Amino acid sequence: MGSEAIRPLVRTMSAQLTALVRSRIVSGAYAPGAALPQDALAAEFGVSKIPVREALLQLRAEGLVDVFAHRGFQVRSLTQDEAHEIFRLRLALEPQAIARGAQLAGQLERQSAAAAARELHRALKEGRLADAGDLNGAFHLALVVPARQRLTAEVLQRLLTLAQRYVRLHLQPTGRASRARREHEALRAAWMAGDTAAAEALASAHIRATYEDLIRVFGAHGETA
Amino acid sequence: MGSEAIRPLVRTMSAQLTALVRSRIVSGAYAPGAALPQDALAAEFGVSKIPVREALLQLRAEGLVDVFAHRGFQVRSLTQDEAHEIFRLRLALEPQAIARGAQLAGQLERQSAAAAARELHRALKEGRLADAGDLNGAFHLALVVPARQRLTAEVLQRLLTLAQRYVRLHLQPTGRASRARREHEALRAAWMAGDTAAAEALASAHIRATYEDLIRVFGAHGETA
DNA sequence: TATGCTTATATCGTATACGATATAACCACA
C-alpha cells in the first residue's frame, strides 16, 4: 500500500518500440523518406514483427510515418506546407490552452511546470541539444495542464513532436537558445502569477518567433521536401 | 492508363475493421464504457485478433477508445469536460481552416463541397439520421480542402468524429435540422464566393450554435459521464 | 465472519508460420 505506480511505466513492447522509433525519427537517425521494413526492425530489436507494426501504426497516427498498404512504412517527408500547418495550428491552439492552464493549475501542476522549466534550461546550459527538443515540449505541455485538458494536450503534444523535426533541422545553429530562455522565463512568470492574458500573449509571441525564424530559413534555401 | 484508383479503397482487414468499429462506437451500438474483448470481436468478424487489435489501436489514437495494458480496450466514456474541449478546439481551428480552404479550393474542390452539401441535405430530408453525422462531417471537411491542408484536416476530422457522439446523444430530438440547413447554406455560399471573412464568421457562428445547444442540454440534466 | 494468501482461469501481448500482394527481373516479340 502507499505508493501507487509501482507498475513499470511501459508495460508492453509496442509502447517501448513506439518511443524508441519516435525518438529516432525526431532526431533524424531515421531520415525523412527512409523505409522502415518491419522484418529488419524486428530483427534489430530482437522481437517479432507484431509489436513493431503496432508501434509504426501508432507513429502513423501521430503523423511521423506514412503507410502504403502492402508496400510498407516510411518516415514522413518534411515539407514547407506541413511546417506552416504545424505552426498555424499551434498558434491557433496553444496560447489559449496555456492561458486556460494558468487558471486550472493547482499547486502540484505549478511545481511540475517549474521543474520542467528547470530541466529544460539545465539541458540547454549543458549543451545537451539532443534532449532539448523533448524537454521543450514537456515544458510547453506542462503549461497546458494535461490532466485537466486531456484532448487539447494530446493534440498539442503531437504538434510539438512534429514541430521538433523542423526546428532541429533548420534552427539548430542559429543562436536562439538565449532568446528562447528569456521568452520562457517571461511566459512562466506570467503563467505562475495567473495572469492569463499575459500568458496567452507571451505564448503567442514565443511560438510566432520560432515560426518566423523557420520561415526566414525557408526563404533562404528553397525547398525542404 | 486512364483511371487511377482501381485499387480497392480499403485494402486491409484492419482498415475495414477500423471503419466498422468506429461507426458502431459513434452510433452508440457499442456504448460508452463497454468492453471490447479482442477474441470476441475477432470471432464475430471471422478474423484473427491481430487486425482487430490494429483497429482498436487506431481508434485509441483517434480518442474513441481507451486501453489499459493487459486489461483490454473499452469505448471511451463521454464527459462534459471532453465535450467542452472538442468544441473549444473546433472553434479555435475550424473557422480559420475553412476560410483558408475558401482560398485554396479549385474547381474540383468546389464541386466536391457542393456535392457533400447536397448529400447531407438529402439525407436529412429523407430522415436518414444514421448517415447525417458522417455526411455533416464530410461537408465540414470538404470546406477545409483536405488535399491542401492535410494535417489540419486530419486533426479536424478526428474532432468532428468525436463531436458526433455528443451531438447524437444529446441533440437528436431537438429540431436543429432546419436551422443547421440554413447555416450550411449561408456558409457554403460565402465559401463558394471566396468571401473568406464571411465564411470564417459563419463557420464560427455555426459551430457555436451547436455548442450552445449542447451546453443547454448539459445544464438541463447534470452529468453525462 | 472477515482477512490475507494461494491457486485457477480468462484475456491479453507477442512469437511463429504462412498465404497474399506488389515490385523487380526476365523473356518473348515487335
Added chain:
DNA sequence: TGTGGTTATATCGTATACGATATAAGCATA
C-alpha cells in the same frame, strides 16, 4: 533496341499458437 507480358522474389498482412499478466475463486487462518 524498346515494349508488353510472364515469372520469381521480397515484403507485407493475417492466422495460429503460446507464454505472460491481471482478476477472480478458493482456502486457510485469525
